[in-house]
Structure formats: C-alpha cells, structure tokens
Amino acid sequence: MNAKVRTPSVTLNAVAKEAGVSLATASRALNGSSRTVNDEYRERVLAAAAKLNYTTNLSAQAVARGTTTSVALLVGDIADPYFSSIAAGVVQGSEEAGLIVTMSVTQRDPARELSLVRALRGQRPRVIILAGSRTSNGPEETELRAELEAFEANGGRAVFVSQHELPFDTVRIDNYGGARALATELVSLGYTRFAAITGDIGLLTASDRLAGFTDGLGAHGITINPAHIVVGDFTRDGGFDGAVQLVERGLDDVELIFAVNDVMAIGAMSGLRANGIEPGSDIAVAGFDDIETVRDVTPSLTTVAIPLVEVGQSALAVALREREPGEERDVAVATSVVLRASTPGIPAR
Amino acid sequence: MNAKVRTPSVTLNAVAKEAGVSLATASRALNGSSRTVNDEYRERVLAAAAKLNYTTNLSAQAVARGTTTSVALLVGDIADPYFSSIAAGVVQGSEEAGLIVTMSVTQRDPARELSLVRALRGQRPRVIILAGSRTSNGPEETELRAELEAFEANGGRAVFVSQHELPFDTVRIDNYGGARALATELVSLGYTRFAAITGDIGLLTASDRLAGFTDGLGAHGITINPAHIVVGDFTRDGGFDGAVQLVERGLDDVELIFAVNDVMAIGAMSGLRANGIEPGSDIAVAGFDDIETVRDVTPSLTTVAIPLVEVGQSALAVALREREPGEERDVAVATSVVLRASTPGIPAR
C-alpha cells in the first residue's frame, strides 16, 4: 500500500531457497530446456515460484545466455495505416515465437534511422526489421550498411521491407510492377491523360511507384506532362496540398490523378473537393497500398493491394529462418490491382 | 563477409584494454553520470569505443543498475487508428526521455491482457501502459490488479488509459461526458429519433459512451428504442454489420445513428450505402474519437474529438513524474464535439 516500500523483485535465489533446492536446479526447473529435473523437485520449485509470484528477469537471462528474445522494428510513422498494418504482422508473428517487439519511429529521416539502428544495437535484438521507407544513395547509406553488417556479424539478423539495394534479407514489395500494372489497367479503361502526386523522390517507394506508373503508360505511348507531376509529403496533407497545387497549375484535360499511396490519394480527393472538383465523376483518382479505409471513402478508391499484415509476418519469418548457404533471401509479396469507383473509366468514343 | 564467423560483440572490457585504462574508468567515461574523468582518458576511451564500434549491452547495464530503460505498451489492436495514434504519442515521449518502448497486442481480450502483463513483468520495464480497452468486472480483474500492485511494489509504474476502476494512475478520457455533450448538440440540431451501434458492453469505453449518449438524450426527454441499439465488434466490420442489422430490423423513423467509435461509424456508413441508404442525407451518422480519416469520408463525420497523440504522451508523462504523496494521479483529457456534414440537422418545422 505504501509506495515507499519498494520491495526488491523476487529472484531465482529466493525461489530456490523457498523450495529448498539449489539455484541450478531452480533454474533448470523454470527455464531450462532439457527436462533433467526430478518431478518432485520440479513441482516444489514451480510451487515456490508461484507462491512468491516470481518472474524471470529477462535482462539477467539475456546476459547469461548471451542472447535476447527481442525484435526491433523501425517504422516511418506508426500512426500511418501502412506501417501500423505491417507492425501488426510483426507483432503477431513475434508473439507466436515468444519474442518481444520493440518499436521505434524514424519519421522517414535517414539520419534518424541510422542513429536509431546504432542505439538499437545496444539492445542486442535477435532481429532488426527496417520498414521505414528509406531513401536511396543517402549519405547515411554506407554507415547504415556498416552498422548492420556489424550487427549480423554478432549473430543478429537485419531485414528490410520494400527496400532492395542493400545486401540484407528483404521482403520485397513489387512497387514498380504494381504501379505498372495499374497504369495498364487504367489505360484499358480508356484513360489517356494523367497527373501524379508523388512523395520525396529520394524515397525509393515513391520513385519506384512513379517509375512503374510512367513506364506502364509509356508502353502505350502515353507520357505525363511534367507540369502535372507534383511532389508532396508522404501524408494525407501532402496529398491534399498536391491536389490543390495541381488545380492551381491547371488540370486542363487531365482525366486521372495517381497518388503514390492511398493516404495521399485520400487527401487528394479532399483537396479536389475543396476546389469544387468531384473525384470519381469530374476526375478519376487512384492510389497504392489498399489500406482499410479506401473501401469506405467516396468514391471508393482504385488502388494496388499489398498484403501488409503478411508483409510484417514474412519479414519476421525470413529473419527467423535458418539461412542456408546460398539460399535466396528475398521474399516477394504479390501486389494486385483493385479497381473501384474512383476510376469509372472513360466511355469509348 | 562470411556469415559463419560470428564475432562476439565488443565488450566494455575490450574498450578499456584498447584505451589502456581500467574497466571502471571506461564505464565512467561512457555511461557514468558525474564527470569525474580526466579529459585525456575520456577521449582515449571514446576513441577506442568508436574504433571498435562498441555499443553498451543494455541487458547487462540493466542487471548491474537494477533498472531498465524500457516502457511496455499494451494496445488492443495496433492497426486500429485509435491505438496507433496513442502509440505514436507514447513512442514520441519515450524517445525524448531516452526510453525504449516495447509493444504488445491484447486483441481486447482480458485473459490475454493478464498473461501479457505477467510476461511483461519479466522485462522489468520502468512503466507499463495499458491502453487496451478493458472490460469491467471481468474475472481477471483481481489478478490483474495483484499483478500490477506487485509490479509497482518493485518500483514500476502502471498507468491506464481511459479505464478508471483500478487504483492506478490513469489518463482519463471523458467518454461519458463527451458522448453526453454530443447528444445535447445533436438534439439542438433538431434530431429526436436515434439508433446506436455499440461494442461489447463489457468494454468500459463502449458502455461509458453509450451511457453518456443516452443520458444526454434522456435529459431532453428522449429515449432510444432498445430495438434500435445493436452490438457489434469494435471494428469497421462491426460497424458495417451493425448498420445492416439496423436496416433489417427496420430503421422506421430513425434520423441519426450513433456509433461508439469512428471506425465503426465509417463502417456503418458503408453498410447503409450497401443498402441504398445515403448517410448524411437519408440518415445522419455520428461517431467518437476524431481519427484522421473522418475528415476524408463522405459526408465528413460528426464526432467527439480526443487528442489521441496527447493521450499517449500524457500517459508516459504521468508515469515518469515523481509521485507526490497524496498527489492526484488522474489526468483528464478534454474531449470536444465536432459537427460535420454527416449531421446536417433537421430543419425546424
């Protein structure tokens, strides 16, 4: 009751004493692997542990064993449904494997990502999963690589989500191919004049998607007027602002706006509405990711679906799987185009 | 390069040796508080640490210091924007305080929550934040309380978000008052006939909100026909199904549907549409939480705003603040009604 009475935690030693056995036996009964403990003793230990409400000190266990049970996850922004879905997958898989997940937020800043990885190494996690969208060729890239190589040399496992330029395990999301397929589908719906809202082009995710989209159009002889490509934050507001910017520049004869992710696309729809333009009827809109809410906005959003929870699960699974010599350590997750009301199509003339 | 060469991690000992100083000095230079180290030695140690790419083993540090730097966060479902926003606040505050946050998912299951708390105690975190909506009077309640009391007796801090029946620090969200205020506002807009979609009534959050809403109506002499109150999962699909169920039961003269959270309300809007009923014009809809997407659905959703990120920050802040004897350890966060297009109002007759 009195907060000042700070009982020290119950230790294994106390349990052993209570059970009248040695420290070693108590350890074996509680956490040891091989069942080399006499049933009677084992029960006495278990009873003592329960009585004292003992819980193993994981830090001490980690020091003694030389290995932890934690997984470090880095995301760009946990409040973003893209990342939170991936996180859900990682957490789910981890709990099944008896692992604890720690989470950090990079804010999509490569410098921050680097310093987090450095700090995280102190945790000696079994796995570090980097889901924060990374930029390519940043000045931090070399250092990050060195940091992760040191981490792996000490027995850790690093795995990237979506990124594929560094030599580590990766769960590859086919951003390029998905966007390209989307472009193809849209062309077959009759669209010929496009605009795009992209994120910081240093972000691989953004640039890959934009490249896939433009290449897909290019295959049909269609190009996007550079004035119709705007850059914004990788957020809802970035999409909103992007749409406003496009409107200001003049949408002319643009029939469809592609935003490199759903969150931006949804923001863009609101940005259009704010300017008296009705998405779906006045102009079509498409996104990427297939986050849950795209079904519930009006019009429902055409997009490229990524099984995000599965991505998180796969990332963990790859990391936990023994690495066979020469085994392919790239897991590709399939994307698929989902057409919805936001791209009704252009009637054939 | 060869993955089989598993270099053991660099230890403080190695750094001390490299720098030609004692273990103690190296420790003081790297992690000690009082600056009692000669500048020259200090620099030598720092240089050695950098050269060897040393990172403090946090587990070992925790054992030696008898205290960790971690915060354990329990959420109901990380992919739900309500929780992910709170998590964002907790992570942000933690990083500022140099703490690491570990995350677990209760799936809104009290039994799971209890077993997680038990397991989490092994981590010896400084703080356990329970944001997973809890049910009241569950059979696990007593055990949870005992577990948390033991945790606090050992120097830890437990803090609840939203829940207020157990004797621990809490960040209280005024669910009752917010819902009541919403009801009042809606009545003043002219609405008189209501329906509601609620979650499992064992969930305090759901029952408090529903109670506040009905009491708010009651103050104006309005009651909800019990047949117009349906129960569903605390999810988008739960809202969708709830709306469908209401439609099947017959919406009669109902003018407005209140869903106990935004995610459900958004699902409900889609459920109505699926039945040819247009939310906003045919029937009004209101939710609770003010998650980001409610601005972008059509019609934009009337709701009760909760500063979710701030809730997360506050939870951590309360936990970290010294506990004055007799100090009030309840932080209340204000809610506010936000009227939007989904409740256009009933024209006065």
Add this chain to the structure above:
DNA sequence: TTGAAAGCGATACCAT
C-alpha cells in the same frame, strides 16, 4: 539428477 562455482557484461563502492 543435483549442487558448487565460474562466467555473462556492466556498475559502483572502496581504497589508493
């Protein structure tokens, strides 16, 4: 099988 004792990697007290 069981127990004694030597680590694991760091901290902090106690002399010097």
Add this chain to the structure above:
DNA sequence: ATGGTATCGCTTTCAA
C-alpha cells in the same frame, strides 16, 4: 581522479 573488485540475476559447465 583512478583502479580493484564485489555484485546484479541468471545460465551452464563440471564434479560428485
């Protein structure tokens, strides 16, 4: 200010 060393809580040889 610096270094030697006991200690933190647990695991794991090594004998018995």
